[in-house]
Amino acid sequence: MSKFLDERYSSLAAYVPGEQPQDKKYIKLNTNESPYPPSPETFAAVNVNETENLRLYPDPDGRVLTKKLADCYGVESENIFLANGSDDILNFAFMAYGANGRKSYFADITYGFYSVFANLHGSDYTVIPLEDDFTIDADKFCGVDGCVFIANPNAPTGLALSLAEIERIISTNPENVVVIDEAYVDFGAESAVSLVKKYDNLLVVQTFSKSRSMAGARLGFAIGNKEIIGDLHKLRYSTNPYNINRITLAAGAACIDSQNYYDDNCKKIINTRAYTTNELEKLGFSVLPSKANFVFAQSDRIDGGELYLKLKEKGVLVRHFTSGRIKNFNRITIGTPEQMAVFIEKTKEILEDK
Numbered sequence: 001m002s003k004f005l006d007e008r009y010s011s012l013a014a015y016v017p018g019e020q021p022q023d024k025k026y027i028k029l030n031t032n033e034s035p036y037p038p039s040p041e042t043f044a045a046v047n048v049n050e051t052e053n054l055r056l057y058p059d060p061d062g063r064v065l066t067k068k069l070a071d072c073y074g075v076e077s078e079n080i081f082l083a084n085g086s087d088d089i090l091n092f093a094f095m096a097y098g099a100n101g102r103k104s105y106f107a108d109i110t111y112g113f114y115s116v117f118a119n120l121h122g123s124d125y126t127v128i129p130l131e132d133d134f135t136i137d138a139d140k141f142c143g144v145d146g147c148v149f150i151a152n153p154n155a156p157t158g159l160a161l162s163l164a165e166i167e168r169i170i171s172t173n174p175e176n177v178v179v180i181d182e183a184y185v186d187f188g189a190e191s192a193v194s195l196v197k198k199y200d201n202l203l204v205v206q207t208f209s210k211s212r213s214m215a216g217a218r219l220g221f222a223i224g225n226k227e228i229i230g231d232l233h234k235l236r237y238s239t240n241p242y243n244i245n246r247i248t249l250a251a252g253a254a255c256i257d258s259q260n261y262y263d264d265n266c267k268k269i270i271n272t273r274a275y276t277t278n279e280l281e282k283l284g285f286s287v288l289p290s291k292a293n294f295v296f297a298q299s300d301r302i303d304g305g306e307l308y309l310k311l312k313e314k315g316v317l318v319r320h321f322t323s324g325r326i327k328n329f330n331r332i333t334i335g336t337p338e339q340m341a342v343f344i345e346k347t348k349e350i351l352e353d354k
């Protein structure tokens with residue numbers, strides 16, 4: 001840190017992304033990427049023409065992709081906001097609704113970026129503890145006096161709230177924005193998109209990074225009332241109007257045109273999740289019932305940190321969190337059936353060697 005840094009940022013703890021090691025080829029089950037490549041249509045969209053067009057700025061409103069998303073989700077273009085990954089949107093949402101001493105609420109165990117953005121923007125934030133079984137008690141988020149951030153399904157637990165519970169949180173906070181982060185919704189949870197027409201305080205955030213195999217392209221979108229979407233555009237135009245590059249816009253549009261391909265991938269991942277859960281349970285693990293493309297598991301037979309390290313030695317990367325209540329858990333991304341068979345095999349070996 002230099003002596004020049006604004007003191008507001010001197011104690012800021014930045015987000016720590018999952019490791020992306022370069023030392024050897026791992027079976028990567030640590031950052032919830034898709035194990036499947038983008039669709040053939042997506043490959044075709046990233047072509048010579050689009051590369052030639054890189055000399056031109058992209059459409060700052062991403063109109064082609066915005067229209068496709070609006071049609072896909074049954075809303076109008078004015079209800080859609082595009083950004084450079086959904087992290088970009090969460091940043092804007094904290095900036096718009098929870099900054100400079102305004103209040104915000106999120107769970108104690110949830111996506112790690114919420115507290116980072118809250119600190120970055122000087123939010124007066126409150127963390128609401130999950131229950132002992134790691135579920136969210138929706139009532140604790142009802143009628144609070146600040147904006148609410150909920151990942152549904154939650155990360156890293158994979159547990160989801162029902163649409164009725166989500167609606168209760170939205171309807172009891174009419175004076176505050178409720179952000180539902182649906183990064184993993186395509187793997188089996190109920191989306192709140194259908195509530196956008198009914199509530200003017202709802203912002204649903206989704207991403208192309210998980211179910212649509214485009215983590216490397218950086219593309220997220222939000223769906224909400226047009227005034228809220230307008231707020232986000234105002235902040236975006238005050239930061240970087242060209243926040244999504246041409247290649248990503250083209251790839252994103254092709255993605256929506258090949259939605260069946262991605263729906264099939266989600267089905268495969270849901271099946272592989274059932275297989276993985278079952279195999280882990282046979283080995284004595286307890287596995288939270290996941291609606292995401294990962295499972296969160298622990299065993300009394302081995303310490304979570306030890307399992308993580310031994311798997312890494314054997315070429316399998318999973319995500320281990322060191323904080324309090326979840327330090328015995330690992331979060332394991334669902335890969336292909338072949339990758340998960342290797343993961344289970346290595347886990348078995350590690351347990352047998354103990």
Ligand SMILES: *Cc1c(COP(=O)(O)O)cnc(C)c1O
Nearest residue numbers: 085086087111151183207209220
């Ligand atoms: C992965 C993830 C995101 C961020 O996704 P990007 O679109 O890649 O920025 C947001 N929220 C949750 C809960 C996530 O797990």
